[in-house]
Amino acid sequence: MLDYATKSGLGYGWKSRLARKCGVTPAHINNWLNLGREPDLKTALRVATALGWDFDRARPDYVPDVKRADICAKVKAGTAEFVEEAPLAFDALDNYFKRSRYAVYTRGGQCYVGVDGDSMSPDYPDGSAIVCAAWNGDTLPHYTPVIARVDGNAYTFKLWTIDDKGEQVVLVPINHAHQPIVGTLSQITPYLVVLGVAIIERKEHHHGK
Known part of the structure; x- marks a missing residue:
């Protein structure tokens, strides 16, 4: 998460910035990082958006080999x-x-x-x-x-x-x-x-x- 947070423009002090964007406290961020507890779905979506992980901005590393073809026989x-x-x-x-x-x-x-x-x-x-x-x-x-x-x-x-x-x-x-x-x-x-x-x-x- 640290690497993605830095690339997302949150910079140093990113935990506090991320907490503000997600409407939670820095303690919540620490808790998630240490696997103490998981955020609920709504909060997880806010975290994903803040880090640039939302679907509209996603760039998958793996693209499945799917091709269009006509039935030939x-x-x-x-x-x-x-x-x-x-x-x-x-x-x-x-x-x-x-x-x-x-x-x-x-x-x-x-x-x-x-x-x-x-x-x-x-x-x-x-x-x-x-x-x-x-x-x-x-x-x-x-x-x-x-x-x-x-x-x-x-x-x-x-x-x-x-x-x-x-x-x-x-x-x-x-x-x-x-x-x-x-x-x-x-x-x-x-x-x-x-x-x-x-x-x-x-x-x-x-x-x-």
Whole structure:
């Protein structure tokens, strides 16, 4: 507090000056510094303002890595029958990280994918967006959320698990109303690993009467 008080222009004798600004006595300031007691919220706000710690003047040392991005694709999170249908409503994921006009990149080669279907709800609801990164070939822990390639030409979003022998793969939906997809490693492979849910900026459309 001493350093901040000096930088805030209170100078020497800052305890007395700060006490006057906060409407308390210097003894209160000493008590707070020695952790004898804490000020109430209203007084703490006055102290923060006097020292230049109020929100409007704050300059954070850490700025989180948040970027705006458009959803660049959609992946099915629906029924098992999907794997026999046309894979996606956009160019094949094989070209996903090669064609920048189709993909949105963030740090580490991540991208955003829209969820189409409710088999992964409530954790990943229909219409939400997930942050993904290319699978690097490492062994995945059981129940890792992935976008998996099925039979070489279709993709689906499920939880990845494999038996102890490393032979039979099960893609598990979170929503128990849907059935798991079962196959071998030659039939089912991870393609993208899901890192989390993206924050979506929703635009409201106002229609005139």
